Structures are given as C-alpha cells and as structure tokens.
Amino acid sequence: MAASLVFRLHDRGPELVREVLLERGWEEYDEGEREEEDWNLYWRGSAFRTSEYHNLLPWQRLNHHPKTIGITRKDCLARNLRRMKAALGSSLYDFSPTVFILPNDYTRFLAEYNKLRLVRGPYWICKPVDLSRGRGIFIFEDIRDLAYDCSVIVQRYISNPLLISGYKFDLRIYVCVKSFHPLTVYIHQEGLVRFSTEKYNLSSLHNLYAHLTNTSINKFGPFYRTDKGKVGQGCKWTMSKFRHFLHSLDINELLLWQRISNIVTLTLLTIAPSVPSCPNCVELFGFDILIDAKFKPWLLEVNYSPALTLDCQADITVKKGLIGDLIDLMNYTAIDGLRERAYQKHRYKQPCFNTNHASHISIPVISQLKEPKLQRKRRALASNLTHNRSLHVSEVTNHDNTETEAEISGEADASSSIPDTHGSQRPVRIPVEENTALNGQHIPPLRVGDFIRTFPFNRATLKASQHKLDVTAIIQELHKLTGQLALGRLDKTKRRREEEVKKNTEGEDDFDSLLWGPKDPPLLIELIENRQKIKE
Ligand code: ADP
Numbered sequence: 001m002a003a004s005l006v007f008r009l010h011d012r013g014p015e016l017v018r019e020v021l022l023e024r025g026w027e028e029y030d031e032g033e034r035e036e037e038d039w040n041l042y043w044r045g046s047a048f049r050t051s052e053y054h055n056l057l058p059w060q061r062l063n064h065h066p067k068t069i070g071i072t073r074k075d076c077l078a079r080n081l082r083r084m085k086a087a088l089g090s091s092l093y094d095f096s097p098t099v100f101i102l103p104n105d106y107t108r109f110l111a112e113y114n115k116l117r118l119v120r121g122p123y124w125i126c127k128p129v130d131l132s133r134g135r136g137i138f139i140f141e142d143i144r145d146l147a148y149d150c151s152v153i154v155q156r157y158i159s160n161p162l163l164i165s166g167y168k169f170d171l172r173i174y175v176c177v178k179s180f181h182p183l184t185v186y187i188h189q190e191g192l193v194r195f196s197t198e199k200y201n202l203s204s205l206h207n208l209y210a211h212l213t214n215t216s217i218n219k220f221g222p223f224y225r226t227d228k229g230k231v232g233q234g235c236k237w238t239m240s241k242f243r244h245f246l247h248s249l250d251i252n253e254l255l256l257w258q259r260i261s262n263i264v265t266l267t268l269l270t271i272a273p274s275v276p277s278c279p280n281c282v283e284l285f286g287f288d289i290l291i292d293a294k295f296k297p298w299l300l301e302v303n304y305s306p307a308l309t310l311d312c313q314a315d316i317t318v319k320k321g322l323i324g325d326l327i328d329l330m331n332y333t334a335i336d337g338l339r340e341r342a343y344q345k346h347r348y349k350q351p352c353f354n355t356n357h358a359s360h361i362s363i364p365v366i367s368q369l370k371e372p373k374l375q376r377k378r379r380a381l382a383s384n385l386t387h388n389r390s391l392h393v394s395e396v397t398n399h400d401n402t403e404t405e406a407e408i409s410g411e412a413d414a415s416s417s418i419p420d421t422h423g424s425q426r427p428v429r430i431p432v433e434e435n436t437a438l439n440g441q442h443i444p445p446l447r448v449g450d451f452i453r454t455f456p457f458n459r460a461t462l463k464a465s466q467h468k469l470d471v472t473a474i475i476q477e478l479h480k481l482t483g484q485l486a487l488g489r490l491d492k493t494k495r496r497r498e499e500e501v502k503k504n505t506e507g508e509d510d511f512d513s514l515l516w517g518p519k520d521p522p523l524l525i526e527l528i529e530n531r532q533k534i535k536e
Contacts, residue, residue, distance in 0.1 A: 003337045006034065010044030014308040017043050020323045040336050045305040056280050059336045064304075065180055065281045070271035072285070072304035074153045075101045075129040080270035092475065095263045096299045097156035101129070102148060109154055113143055123157035123205070132303065134214035139205040159202060160293040164245065165229025166199040170213045170300060171242070173287040174322055175264050176329055176451055181277040182465040184444050186329060186451035187264060187516045190318045193237040197221040197228065215311055236314040243519050251295055254527070255485045257517025260289055260297050261454045262478050267299060268455075273469050282330055284322075325449030446514055452521055457481070457513040484528050485515075 007021045008029035018028065021041075029039045042052075043063045053066050070076045078099040085093040100109035116122045121141055128136040129151045139157055140146055146154065161168045174188040197218040198210040205211065209221040218224060218235040225233055230245070237245075246253050264287055286306025290298045308323070310316050443462065446453050456462040460477050464470035514521040 005041070005332055005337055006039040008039045008042045010042070010046070013045070014043075016308045016310060016319055017323055020320060020327065024324075024327065040332060041330070047304075053276075053278055053281075056278070058280075059338075060280060061330055062278075062281045063283065065177060065278055065283045066276050068271060068275060068283060068285075068304065070274065071267055071302045073130055074127055074301060075151060077267075077270075077302060078153055081267070084266070084270050088471070088475065093266060095259075095266070095297065097158060099153050099155045102126075102152050102154055110143070123159045123202070124154050125157040126152050126154050128152050133216040133307075134208065134212045137208070137212060139211055141205065158290050158292055158298055161200065162291045162293050162295065163200055164195070165231050167195045167197070167228060167231050168200045168211065168213060169193050169195045169231075169237075171239070171260070171289040171291070171297075172306065173260065173264065173289055174306065175268075175285045175287055176326060177268065177283045177285065178329060178444065179279060180272050180275040181279075182462075183268065183272050183455055183469065184465075185265065185268060185453070185455035186448065187261060187454050188322055188325065189239065189450040189452060189516070189521070190321060191239040192314060192318055193239065193242045194218075195228070195231050195235045195237070197223045197226075197235050215307075219311060234312050234314075236312055238314045238317050240519070241314075243517075252486070254515060254518060255482070256291070256295055256297065257515060258482055258485045261516050262482060263287070263289065263297060263299050265455050265474070265478060267302060269469070269471055269474065273471075282326070284326055321450060325451050329448045329451055443511055446512055447521075452514050452516040454513075454516045457524060459511050462511065481524065481528075 004025060004027045005021075006027050006029050007017070009018060022028070026040075037057055037060070040059055041061050041063070042048075047069075048062055048064055048066070050066070052062065056062065070080050078096075078101055081093055081096050082099075098112065100106075100112070102109065113124075123139055123141050124146070125137065125139050126146060126148060128148075136150075136152075138145075161170075163169075170193075172192040172194055174191055176186045176188070178184040178186060194213040194215055195218070196210055196213050198207060198221065201207070201210055208217055209223070212218070213235075215235055221235075224235060227233055231237075246256070267287070284306065286303035288300040288303065290300050292298065308319055310319060444453055444456075456465050458477060458481075461474055464473040464477070510525075513524045515524055515527060
C-alpha cells in the first residue's frame with residue numbers, strides 16, 4: 001500500500017498550490033500529526049536554508065534550487081549578463097537593455113548618459129534591486145530627475161514597445177528548470193500577457209498606468225475595468241490569445257518564439273555552472289519579456305516565485321494548468337508514497353544535495369523499483385497525458401472570448417489509480433519516464449502537459465550539458481537553430497508531425513524536440529528539413 005503524497009506549504013500558501021494538490025488526492029502536512037520527514041513536497045515563496053537542502057531525503061522535493069539569486073535579483077542578473085557579454089560577445093547577449101548598478105556604476109552611467117544624449121535623448125528606468133511588483137520604479141529622461149536612497153539599477157528604457165490598441169504589454173513566460181546538472185529546461189505553452197491600462201505616451205513618463213505592465217499596479221488603475229480596444233477589459237490575456245493576435249501579423253512568428261526561448265537558455269547559462277546539484281529540486285521562474293516595435297524580444301527580469309494569485313479569468317486558465325503540469329513534471333511515482341516505510345527500513349540520511357555539482361546522487365528507493373519493461377508504455381501514456389492535460393486547462397471559459405480549446409476533463413485518462421487498503425481509488429500520476437536511448441544518457445521527455453522541453457534540444461546540446469557544461473558548444477547550436485528558423489516561413493505538415501510524435505512515443509531512439517511557443521508546437525527536425533528544402 002502506498003500512502004497519500006504529502007505537501008508542506010510555508011506560511012500556508014500559495015492557495016493555488018494547495019488547491020491543485022488537494023484535488024489530486026494529496027494531503028497537507030500537519031506538524032502535530034506527522035513526523036518531521038513525512039512529506040514529499042515542501043513549497044515556499046522565499047529561499048530555503050542551506051541545511052534544508054543538506055537534510056533532504058530521497059522522497060522529498062523542494063520548489064527552489066539553491067543559489068538562483070544570480071538571475072532573480074536585478075543587480076545580480078545585471079552583473080551576470082555583463083560577465084557573459086564580456087566573455088562571449090555582446091551581440092549574443094544583446095537581449096537585455098544596457099544597465100548600471102548604482103551607486104557603484106554612477107560614473108560609468110554618467111559617461112553613457114552624456115554620450116547618448118548627444119545623439120538622441122534616450123529614456124531610462126530606475127528600479128530598486130530587491131523589490132518587485134513595480135514598487136519604487138520610475139522613468140526619467142533628465143539625469144536631474146534621478147533620485148535614489150537604496151541600491152538601484154538604471155536600465156535603458158525600451159521606448160518603442162510593440163503596442164496593442166495603443167497599450168504597452170509584456171509577456172510573463174513560465175520556465176521550469178527541472179535540473180541544473182544536467183541542465184534541463186521546460187517552458188510552458190501558456191503564459192500571460194500583461195497590459196498597462198492607459199495608452200502609451202512618452203510625454204507622461206510619470207504615469208505608471210501607461211508605462212508599467214505590473215498587474216499589482218494596473219488593477220488599481222482608473223481604466224482597469226474599461227473596454228480598451230482590442231485589449232478588452234482588465235489587463236491580462238492568455239498566451240493563446242496573444243498567439244491568435246500574432247497570426248494576424250505578417251511576421252516570422254517561429255523566429256520570435258525561438259528568440260524568446262534562446263533568451264531563457266542564455267540567461268540560465270549564466271548561473272548553471274555555479275548552482276549546486278540538487279536532483280530533488282525544481283524551480284518555476286517567471287521571465288518577463290518585452291517585445292519592441294521591431295519584434296525584438298527583451299529580457300526585463302527574472303522572477304523568483306512568480307505570483308500565483310488568481311486575479312482574473314486569464315489567471316485561472318493559465319496558472320491552474322501550470323501548477324498541475326509542474327507537479328507532473330516532478331514525476332512523483334507511487335513509490336514516493338512509501339516514504340515512511342522507506343525511512344524506517346533504510347534510515348536514509350544520505351543527503352540529496354551536492355555542492356560538487358558535476359556528480360549526481362540517485363534516489364535509491366525509486367530507481368530500484370522501476371520496471372524497465374514498462375518504460376515504453378509509460379512514456380507513451382505520459383505523452384497522452386500531454387494532450388489530455390492541455391484539454392483540461394481549457395475547462396475554464398475565457399471571459400474575453402479567447403479562442404478556447406476542446407473541453408474535456410483529462411484527469412481520468414492522465415492518471416492511473418492504485419487501490420489503497422480500503423479498496424478506494426486514489427489518483428497516482430503515471431511516471432514520466434526518461435528515454436535512455438543515447439549511449440545511456442537520459443533524454444528527458446520532450447513534453448509534459450503544456451511544458452515543452454527547450455533544453456537540451458538536440459544530441460549536441462545533450463552532450464554539452466552532461467558533465468562540465470560546454471557553453472561554447474551550446475551557443476553554437478543555438479546559433480545554428482536560430483539561423484535555420486530565420487530563413488523563412490514554415491510550411492507546416494500536420495500529418496508528418498503526428499507521425500513523428502507517434503514514432504517518438506513508440507520508443508524510437510531519435511532525439512526529438514519541439515519548438516516552444518506556437519500553437520501545436522512543431523518538431524524541430526521538421527523545421528530544419530523544411531528550411532533545407534527552401535534553401536535547395
Ligand atoms: P518588478 O520586479 O518591480 O516588476 P520589472 O523589471 O519587471 O520590475 O519592471 C516592472 C515593469 O516596468 C515591467 O513589467 C515593464 O512594464 C516595465 N519595464 C521594466 N524595465 C523596462 C525597460 N527597460 N523598458 C521598458 N519597460 C520596462
């Protein structure tokens with residue numbers, strides 16, 4: 001018999017995580033009733049202590065990797081991107097606006113300010129380094145308006161954003177780093193488009209409702225509930241609605257998605273070598289991307305613990321599915337429910353955390369009990385789960401008539417059930433098995449629910465991420481792929497793609513990857529072949 005899986009929430013939140021897990025038959029940890037180690041997932045909004053990583057037991061997972069502050073604090077991100085620019089060339093890392101950390105960089109900022117002022121008067125945005133939700137941010141053109149009493153970053157203001165009906169917006173992209181060693185990254189197909197609620201206007205820099213896209217600010221704006229042209233009411237769209245909008249424009253949409261995906265990979269590469277290995281951790285980051293009028297995507301910041309509050313229908317549609325898929329990605333198996341017995345029997349005190357990031361500690365209880373014969377079948381089922389999951393997401397109707405997908409509850413198909421001692425059926429997720437086809441190297445599933453694997457995306461990147469991270473090789477591969485996508489538009493052949501997916505789920509040894517972003521993501525191999533045909 002396997003006991004229920006148990007989750008533990010720090011400070012009793014977020015409510016959405018509780019809701020999703022309870023719906024799946026998990027139980028909430030109660031310290032009065034359970035032993036200290038008797039939980040499977042500990043979720044907290046803030047960072048875990050080092051000792052919590054060190055004491056982690058095989059059946060326990062945490063929702064943060066250690067030491068990711070290098071990208072989630074504005075000044076650390078600025079420093080890391082600067083370092084990468086210096087090492088690898090500024091053209092590769094040109095997706096982040098020029099930035100200065102004040103007060104330290106004040107002289108350098110002054111020089112740049114004066115230099116640019118001679119050509120054309122650029123705008124700047126000043127942000128406290130460790131605040132979020134738009135707090136303390138202001139935009140200025142004249143250095144005399146720059147005033148700060150804490151550590152801040154001053155960044156070039158992207159003054160030509162792409163507008164929809166005259167309103168500025170940015171994209172909230174949800175990124176799950178399943179592992180840093182080897183680097184394994186998934187990006188969720190759904191995300192949010194966050195609008196400002198007053199029309200964009202460079203002659204009113206002080207109007208935060210026109211220049212900032214934070215929901216925490218705009219939901220209090222006087223025009224929040226007003227109809228705002230194509231934007232509609234409120235201040236959010238789902239990514240599906242944005243995709244629909246993109247289709248109406250004559251652009252190389254695939255290239256845009258790939259460039260955003262590149263930003264995610266290149267940003268993670270800045271810290272990947274220095275994050276200690278902790279196989280029992282996952283992390284959900286919120287990447288904020290602004291698209292300018294020339295369709296160039298810019299990285300604004302990376303959020304640690306992106307907000308999981310449900311302010312509107314778009315939030316419900318996106319975030320509920322997101323958390324469900326994240327849980328699936330963690331790949332809990334029935335055996336995780338045996339934590340107590342395993343604990344008593346083996347007295348596991350071997351930590352799952354390792355500061356020597358190159359080596360990996362396996363999870364003995366889980367790996368010993370895997371049934372290799374079932375691997376293919378499970379992988380195929382996991383792939384089915386993918387489709388059912390995205391259908392489940394759209395059970396919620398979008399208030400602004402977004403194109404919605406078919407409405408089916410995919411839960412029953414997506415789960416297997418194992419009877420407990422009382423004979424009742426408890427949902428247990430089907431394990432998402434990894435393909436071990438390539439010389440014994442694990443290939444993570446190409447898709448879990450609406451999470452698309454974006455790294456590694458081919459054999460070369462898999463190899464480059466296995467031991468010591470080979471950043472140069474990875475960058476070469478990114479260049480190659482982006483170049484291929486830049487060649488022109490895709491002639492999509494749906495049947496062909498389906499055949500490829502089928503082949504993949506049947507256990508072929510090929511390394512397939514999907515292109516994150518577009519509706520019905522195509523296989524990369526198909527894109528590359530099409531590009532080659534266009535060239536010939
Ligand atoms: P916070 O963590 O406080 O949300 P962000 O860096 O995300 O800080 O900035 C808040 C908002 O300000 C963004 O969502 C975006 O609308 C706007 N913004 C931030 N930086 C820039 C920039 N360089 N150019 C244009 N707009 C920006």
